[in-house]
Amino acid sequence: xxxxxxxxxxxxxxxxxxxxxxxxxxxxxxxxxxxxxxxxxxxxxxxxxxxxxxxxxxxxxxxxxxxxxxxxxxxxxxxxxxxxxxxxxxxxxxxxxxxxxxxxxxxxxxxxxxxxxxxxxxxxxxxxxxxxxxxxxxxxxxxxxxxxxxxxxxxxxxxxxxxxxxxxxxxxxxxxxxxxxxxxxxxxxxxxxxxxxxxxxxxxxxxxxxxxxxxxxxxxxxxxxxxxxxxxxxxxxxxxxxxxxxxxxxxxxxxxxxxxxxxxxxxxxxxxxxxxxxxxxxxxxxxxxxxxxxxxxxxxxxxxxx
Amino acid sequence: xxxxxxxxxxxxxxxxxxxxxxxxxxxxxxxxxxxxxxxxxxxxxxxxxxxxxxxxxxxxxxxxxxxxxxxxxxxxxxxxxxxxxxxxxxxxxxxxxxxxxxxxxxxxxxxxxxxxxxxxxxxxxxxxxxxxxxxxxxxxxxxxxxxxxxxxxxxxxxxxxxxxxxxxxxxxxxxxxxxxxxxxxxxxxxxxxxxxxxxxxxxxxxxxxxxxxxxxxxxxxxxxxxxxxxxxxxxxxxxxxxxxxxxxxxxxxx
Numbered sequence: 001x002x003x004x005x006x007x008x009x010x011x012x013x014x015x016x017x018x019x020x021x022x023x024x025x026x027x028x029x030x031x032x033x034x035x036x037x038x039x040x041x042x043x044x045x046x047x048x049x050x051x052x053x054x055x056x057x058x059x060x061x062x063x064x065x066x067x068x069x070x071x072x073x074x075x076x077x078x079x080x081x082x083x084x085x086x087x088x089x090x091x092x093x094x095x096x097x098x099x100x101x102x103x104x105x106x107x108x109x110x111x112x113x114x115x116x117x118x119x120x121x122x123x124x125x126x127x128x129x130x131x132x133x134x135x136x137x138x139x140x141x142x143x144x145x146x147x148x149x150x151x152x153x154x155x156x157x158x159x160x161x162x163x164x165x166x167x168x169x170x171x172x173x174x175x176x177x178x179x180x181x182x183x184x185x186x187x188x189x190x191x192x193x194x195x196x197x198x199x200x201x202x203x204x205x206x207x208x209x210x211x212x213x214x215x216x217x218x219x220x221x222x223x224x225x226x227x228x229x230x231x232x233x234x235x236x237x238x239x240x241x242x243x244x245x246x247x248x249x250x251x252x253x254x255x256x257x258x259x260x261x262x263x264x265x266x267x268x269x270x271x272x273x274x275x276x277x278x279x280x281x282x283x284x285x286x287x288x289x290x291x292x293x294x295x296x297x298x299x300x301x302x303x304x305x306x
Numbered sequence: 307x308x309x310x311x312x313x314x315x316x317x318x319x320x321x322x323x324x325x326x327x328x329x330x331x332x333x334x335x336x337x338x339x340x341x342x343x344x345x346x347x348x349x350x351x352x353x354x355x356x357x358x359x360x361x362x363x364x365x366x367x368x369x370x371x372x373x374x375x376x377x378x379x380x381x382x383x384x385x386x387x388x389x390x391x392x393x394x395x396x397x398x399x400x401x402x403x404x405x406x407x408x409x410x411x412x413x414x415x416x417x418x419x420x421x422x423x424x425x426x427x428x429x430x431x432x433x434x435x436x437x438x439x440x441x442x443x444x445x446x447x448x449x450x451x452x453x454x455x456x457x458x459x460x461x462x463x464x465x466x467x468x469x470x471x472x473x474x475x476x477x478x479x480x481x482x483x484x485x486x487x488x489x490x491x492x493x494x495x496x497x498x499x500x501x502x503x504x505x506x507x508x509x510x511x512x513x514x515x516x517x518x519x520x521x522x523x524x525x526x527x528x529x530x531x532x533x534x535x536x537x538x539x540x541x542x543x544x545x546x547x548x549x550x551x552x553x554x555x556x557x558x559x560x
Contacts, residue, residue: 026389043476058472059435059447060444060445063470063517070508080431081466082447082448082463082464082465082466082552083465083466085431085435085447085448086435086445086447086448087435088435089400089432089433089434089435089436089439090435090436090438090439090445091439092401092432092436093401093404093436093437093439093440094436094439094440096398096401097401097520098399098401098519098520098521099400099401099430099432099436101429101430101431101432102429102431102522108513110486111524114429115429115529116427116428116429116526117317117323117332117426117427117429118323118426118429119529120322120323120325120332120528120529121323121325121332121527121528121529122526122527122528122529123525123526124523124524124525124526124527125521125522125523125524126521126522127520127521127522128520128521128522129521131518147436162442162444164443164444164474164475165444165445165472165473165474166472166473166474167470167472168460168471168472168473169471170465170467170468170469170470170471171468171469171470171471172467172468173467173468181466217484218388221485226468227450227464227469227485228466228467228468233426233429234344234423234424234483234484236466252319252320252322253319259532261549262494263551264532264534265544265548271537276534276537277534277535278532278534278535279534279535279536279549280532280533280534280536280551281536281537281538281544281548282535282536282537283532283537283538283540283544284537284541285540290541292544293540293541294541294544294545297541297542297545298545301545301549303322303482
């Protein structure tokens, strides 16, 4: 078992609220993860709760534990990915506090900025609840440094579980490529790819640039690629140094997931496609001609990403 | 089996959002409003369960101003049996909405509550989970497939790692992903029929639950604008631009 990167982003975000940070590690035989967390300099204490009930982080099982511990804390912070989104509102409801979701900037202990309307507006909000439940957007915060710390690890008893849900299975897509959420380069395909088979053109460039492969909802829904590649309002939000959108027209919902990228390149044969209005470099071309040419140019360059 | 479906009226997903100059919010006057997209999936799933004989009754509920009734009426037009409109003139946070829904659920006693996984206006992604916790029920969030069993539901969920399958006990809350199904359009005869279906009106502040908002919106502003729109003539030009712009990021040369 290993600590997930989004936890590092979450710890860094928490440090913008207050420097007295305790981290709860709940899981089944997760001592190694506790050691990893204890080495993070920003962490003051690790709370370790071990039980097979926490193995698949079911929201119904995790909630009573977090609620039990919440007494001693002013803020409870989690990542706004499918893990945090699933359990945090439960905790929030039991504590009778209004959750602040998907924070992209911490202005102070009670004031936060969060995107609304698929990122078409930013709201600055102040939480008036005594205890605050906050989820943060991991890509908006750098990961916390991982070595040099040695905080104490404290055992915490597991809490009773309601026994109303059961884990059956998880189908993870294995990939040698970097994780979509944290990759420095992302290349995504849309409906313009026309088939799953044609994603090999994207994959070849991804291999060359050590990029993660993304997709628009249209491409996922058409069955070209699996859902965990989806970038957008209801998919993943990515903030790479370079985002290459291929055959993607640029629906509002897709832009919501990638428009904070440092450099955006768009390749589309429709010169009027909305994606061009936000692209730093737009290439109006047939992707089936442009992608092989692009690969050829890259081959000339000896590209290595570290 | 009895099913409750919660729907929300939001700015239509195709509308370009315009932020008000005074920073108090976004323009909603003369803007097209629709049912929150994944709430359509929630209605569709409930109606399908009725058509296959698994559900006896489907009730659609919304919380909001007078016009929010339109979303309930639309649910009735695609097959819900009756509606409930909880009237509230101001924005209510997800926690307040969850408390209102809990109150109605205690009276109606549904076996499953469906709703969209997220509203596309405030993008909170909270109400279903909060409701589930307040009721002490199980939850299947971001559901892209469900299978009703005797006393449980097998739910396939869209998670960051891929797909996850859970078995959750009834009664349960299901929050729907856009992939759960293909929502149908209401036919004209059904739209006419829906006009005769009853919608019960309740008043949010008379329900005896604390719906006070805890989060103050200090300011709404436009996100920083991207300077886009530069076109390059061909692939060679694109690569040469990228070489200059992002060489420190990922290009290394011999």
